[in-house]
Amino acid sequence: MTFSKILIANRGEIACRVIRTAQRLGLQSVAVFSxxxxxxxxxxxxxEAIHIGPPAALQSYLRKDKIIDAAKQTNAQAIHPGYGFLSENYEFCTMCKENNLIFIGPPPNAIRDMGIKNLSKIIMHDANVxxxxxxxxxDQSDATLFSEAKKIGYPIMIKAVRGGGGKGMRIALNENEFMDQLNAAKSESRKSFNDDSVLLEKYIQRPRHVEVQVFGDMHQNYVYLFERDCSVQRRHQKIIEEAPAPGLDWSTRKKLGEAAVKAxxxxxxxxxxxxxxIMDENQNFYFMEMNTRLQVEHPITEMITGTDLVEWQIKVAQGEVLPLKQDDIKLNGHAFEARIYAEDPANQFMPGxxxxxxxxxxxxxxxxxxxVETGVLEGxxxxxxxxPMIAKLVAWSTNRGSALQKLRNALQQYYIGGLKTNIPFLxxxxxNxxxxxxxxxxxxxxxNKDALFHLQQITPTIAVAAASAFINSQQQPIQSNPNAAPSFFTTCNNSFRPNFSQKQSLTLNYDKKDYQFQIERIDSSNLLVTYENKTYPVEIRPTKDELILLIDGHQFRCRVHIDGDTCTFYSNVSGTSFDFKLRPPSFLAKLASSGLGGAAATSDNPIAPMPGTIDKILVQEGTNVKQGQPLLVMTAMKMExxxxxxxxxxxxxxxxIAGKVVKKGEILLTYVAEDKKQN
Incomplete structure (x- = not known):
């Protein structure tokens, strides 16, 4: 059952992750791409890489036939599905087998039995899990589901039968909102899994989400590699994970592992x-589901066990015995994984x-x-x-406290410009x-919303530093070295002239507050920045990728990135970043407020909060609507x-228009003006 070439039926960071291990093992890799x-x-x-279709996943990464054809075309003998897409698709796994391709994953029957949530519960019950x-x-009729929900008692968890990754999952706190949540879960499930069947469960409040990594081989050997805690979530999707789970005693840890092996x-x-x-406050735990694939968060298990789980997958798929027995697997230290997303946490984690x-x-x-596990580069x-996941940042140390500190320090050194990310939130x-x-x-x-979403305060030092760094970034370098950092002290038309004072004004806006500065250059390395009636001497020392600022005797490092009208300032003093808006000249501001600067400038019409595809339009022209009434449904990043x-x-x-892609900020529909309604 050995093979020498693997096709990875996925994209992004997990495809890169599999390719790296394949290369280390001396295996050739084939990518597919839209x-x-x-x-x-x-x-x-x-x-090698094979093109498989348009951007939409339904026309590319979910096309079983195209991926099978790509494997045949390149003479790949095995397919690694990664996670998501076809990784838990019973039909795809079966097709691989029928086409003499090794599926690097479980057998079709295991995918089928564990993928159907109600069937998996029965199997687990019979196995004493x-x-x-x-x-x-x-019976999936609305009446039956409504009736069964009343029997179970609220709050109710509605879950797609074939669900996963938070898709097709909703919570109904009472019967008044049950139907809306049911319809949303079914619609999302239909789009993600082509099946809108759901199951209902009693929702345990304040639960923990604890999962166990298991491995089996073709020789009936099974092991567990301890547990991960994935409790901190938004939109029912994980945002930060850790291994092992905090606060568990070894007795509970062993019971969890043994239950997972039974499963x-x-x-x-x-x-x-x-x-x-799912674990309650007394550390009682109950089977929720089994993911028949490698998880996004698998690196933290690798960190605490010293293993390469992708290598284990490949070896098991080739018929080898598991590399380690249960007694040989030791838990060492603690690890965290933070998922870096393009999203806006302050705006309900809206994807970007x-x-x-x-x-x-x-x-x-x-x-x-x-x-750093990623599938993207600058540009x-x-x-x-x-x-919208950009990367996974993983940190390990000998104990939980030091591992968390390592993660925090690494996040502080992760700089991203061009779109909002969740790094400040992390x-x-x-x-916390x-x-x-x-x-x-x-x-x-x-x-913990109030504590987690507080705005970082702008101190005078941060304000002056941001202004100085911004001004520096706007100028042309005077050095002959083409790789030198930009300097404030020249423009494209003239160089610094001794004893010639140059002043300029600058206004930056943060959280709806203007920060105004008067800036005067003294010589090729020094500025005087006046802010709130105090003048600060600033010395700027450019390095390759940073600025060293000395402000009123306080020296620190920083970076600045300009993107359109946004000036992102990264400071090692505050340990976070600030997105300042560049305030336009007054005549441009007046133009925008007059409405001549474009409809979006003053429009209170509904706009697209992020790029996405219009799924449903729920109103018609001339419809009278009330505040809060649903107008249309968008799909973005696989979520409704x-x-x-x-x-x-x-x-x-x-x-x-239903089915069309819209840009962020695009006006989706307009209201009839009040004067026209009266006429």
């Missing part, structure tokens, strides 16, 4: 799998997309204690068609006292987003 990924990193890393029962019946053994599992449990105009990752060193595009999470104590649960973000009326009014023109 139009949107033609120049992506995984395509550049692979030995603790489960929470609810309604898992075939794997019950379906004759082969390869990497994750058994997910766009070009990575600036990207600097933290140093990883040679000891493997910091890892690449975060596409609206796929998940740093805030690392600083309750998180530091390990008091985590799935409602953690909601319950309902656009609601921001005021009472009458719908005028509908610009949106």
């Amino acid at each position: 139009d949107a990924d033609r120049d992506s990193l995984h395509v550049r890393m692979a030995d 603790p489960v929470i029962f609810g309604y898992h019946g075939e 794997a053994r019950a379906v004759n599992y082969v390869g990497a799998g994750t058994v997910e449990f 997309s766009g070009r990575l105009t600036y990207l600097r990752t933290p140093p990883t060193g040679g000891d493997g204690k910091i890892r 690449d595009e975060v596409s609206v068609h796929y998940d 740093m805030s999470l690392c600083d 006292k309750q998180f530091q104590l390990g008091n985590v649960h799935t409602d953690f973000i909601k319950e 987003h309902v656009i609601k009326a921001n005021k009472n009014g009458t719908i005028g023109k509908i610009n949106a």
Whole structure:
């Protein structure tokens, strides 16, 4: 069953991750790519690459036939599915077998049995794995589901039968919102899995999400590689994970692992799998589901066990015995993984997309204690068609506290420009006292919202530093070295002239507050910056990728990135970044406020909060709507987003077209003006 060439039926960071291990093992790799990924990193890393279709996943990465054809075309003998897309698709796994291709994953029956949530609960119950029962019946009528929800008792968890990754999952707190949540779960499930069947379960409040990494081989050997805690989530999707789970005693840890092995053994599992449990406040745990693939967060398990789980997958797929027995697997230290997303946490974690105009990752060193798992480089595009994850940042140390500090320090050195990210939020999470104590649960973000979403204060030093760094970035270098950092002290038309004073004004805006500066250059290395009636002497020392600033006797390092009207200032003093808006000249501001600067400048009409595809239009021209009423549904980053009326009014023109892609800020529809309504 040996093979020498692997096709990776995926994209992004997981494709790059598999390629790296394949290269280390001396195996050739084949990538597949859509139009949107033609120049992506995984395509550049692979030995060969095959184009499989348009950007939409349904026309490319979910096309089983095209991927099978790509494997045949390149003489690949095995297919690694990664995670997501076809990784848990029973039909695809079966097609691989029928075409004499080795599927690097479990057998089809295990995928089928564990993929159907109601069937998996029955199998787990029979295997003496603790489960929470609810309604898992075939009657999917609204009336039956509504009736069964009342029998179970609210709050209710509605889950897609074939779900995963938070898709097709909703919580109904009471019967008044049950139907809306049911319809949303079904619609999302239909788009993601082509099946809108759901199951209902009692929702355990303040639960922990604890999962166990298991492995099986073709010789009936099974092991567990300890647990991960993935409780801190938004939109039912993980944002930060750690291994092992904090606060568990060894007795509970062993029971979890043994229950996970029972689950794997019950379906004759082969390869990497994750058994997910829901845990209450008393550390009672219940089977939730089994993911029949490698998880996004697998690196933290690798860090605490000293393993390469992709290598294990490949060896098991070739018929080898598991590399280690249970007694040989030792838990060493603690690891965290933070998912770096293109999203806006302050705006309900709204996903984003766009070009990575600036990207600097933290140093990883040679000891493997910091890892950056990514599939993008500076200049690449975060596409609206796929998940907005930019990278995974992984940190290991001998204990939880020091591992968290390593993660926090690495996040502080992760610089991204061109789009909003969740890095400041992740740093805030690392600083949270309750998180530091390990008091985590799935409602953690909601319950700690005020502490996690506070705005970083702008101190006078930060304000003056941002202004100085911005001014420096706008000028041309005077040095002959073409790689020298830009300097404030020249322009493209003239050089610095001794004893000639130059002054200019600058206004930056942060959180709706203007910061005004008067800046005077003294010589080729010094400025005088006046802010809030105080003048600060500033010395600037450019280095290759940073600025060293000496402000009123306080020296520190910083960076600045300009993207359109946004000036992003990165400071090692504050440990975070600030997105300042450049305030335009007064005549341009007046033009915008008059409405002559474009409809979007003053429009209170509903706009697209992020790039995406219009899925449904729920109103017609002339419809009277009330504030909060759903107007249309967008799909972005594989999630549904309902656009609601921001005021009472009458719908005028509908610009949106179902099935069409819209840009962020695009006006989707307009209201009839009040004077026209009166006429």
